[in-house]
Amino acid sequence: MIYALATTSAIMFALATALQHRSAQKADHSKAMRPSLLFFLALDPMWLLGLGADIVGIFFQFAALVKGSVLVVQxxxxxxxxxxxxxxxxLHNIRLxxxxxxxxxxxxxxxVGFLIFGTPAQLIDKSALSSWFILALATGVVTVALWMFARNSSPFRRTSVLGISAGILHGFTVSLSKVVSQNFVALGVYHLIIDPHTWILVVMGAADILVIQSAFQAGPLGISLPIISVVEPFVAILISVIVLHESLSMSVFGRVIAGLCLAVMLLGVWGLARVSTEDTLV
Structure with a gap:
């Protein structure tokens, strides 16, 4: 059952990504990294359909997590x-x-291999609130710096850099969302509302959505999505180790496998970027 639920969730998230990318491609490039991009997308039925697919995906993801482990679902x-x-x-009426x-x-x-061998077995929040404030500020500074670097560059570089920025932000929000959910389960709704962690998550989550949609707008999904998919878990693991003080507890064999998987991921991202630029970007 867990495999069916998680696979359904993966398919719904994938559909949402494709729909939102198709919608973002319609927006003028002057809207990139501006709130006006989100207002534009919110009026597009295709983007809203993607949002609905996201919600369905979250439902199936939650159901899968109830039945099985986080690692298997991830x-x-x-x-x-x-x-x-x-x-x-x-959606683009082209052949893959x-x-x-x-x-x-x-x-x-x-x-998958990197997640299995490189992810901490359990996330327990041992961090101070100040650590999250500092990390959120640092993430924001990096995001702005990357955008300043990319905004006047070639479409390929802009798409790639925004993908990196989106992956960093998404890794941050995923890590913090786990902490917020733990606090909610332990302390209830009232604490969720007044908890500063929640409001950091709201602000950074909004930035995450904006940067991801800007990355989708900038160029082909074959460039931005693989970068986001690779950077996000890497950042989340770094946060788990550095901020949450989790231990990877990997054997030598596990480290070798995780390293090989990371190398394959990087080569795969590079290859997909090359293929995607052949016919779409100059």
């Missing part, structure tokens, strides 16, 4: 990369290249 959700590129090809299928599959499998 690993299955990683295959959504392949589904996203498939749905995107359908064999090389894209192979590269996305290898990247997704490597991501």
């Amino acid at each position: 690993a299955i959700l990683a295959i959504g990369l392949v589904f996203s590129l498939f749905f995107s090809a359908l 290249k064999y090389s894209e299928l192979v590269l996305s599959g290898l990247t997704a499998l490597a991501l």
Whole structure:
């Protein structure tokens, strides 16, 4: 049951990504990294349909987490990369290249391996609130710096850099959302509302949505999505180790496998970017 629920969640998230990317491609580039982009998207039925698919995906993800472990669910959700590129090809009425299928599959499998061997077994919040404020500020500074670097560059570089920025922000919000959910379960709704962690998550979550949609707007999904998919878990693991003081507890074998998976992911991202630029970007 857990596999069916998690796979359904992965498919819904993939459909949402493809729909939102297709919608973001319609927006003028002057709206990038501006709130006006989100207002534009909120009026597009296709983007709203993608938002609905996201909500359905969250429901199935929650159901899967009730039935099984976080690690298993995360690993299955990683295959959504392949589904996203498939749905995107359908929406753009183009044929998915064999090389894209192979590269996305290898990247997704490597991501699964990295999640299995490189993710801390359990997340327990041992951090001070000040650590999250400092980390949020640092993440914001990095996001702005990356945008300043990318905004007047080539479409390929802009898409790639925004993908990196989106991955960093998403890794932050995923990590903090786990802390917020733990606090909610332990302390209830009232504490959720007054908890500063919640409001940091709201602000950074809004920034996360804006940067992801800007990355989608900038260029092909084959460039931005693989970068986001690789950077996000890497950042989340760094936060778990540095801020939450989690231990990876990996054997030598596990470290070797995680390292190999990381290398395959990076090669897969590079390959997908090359393939995606052949016919779409100059």
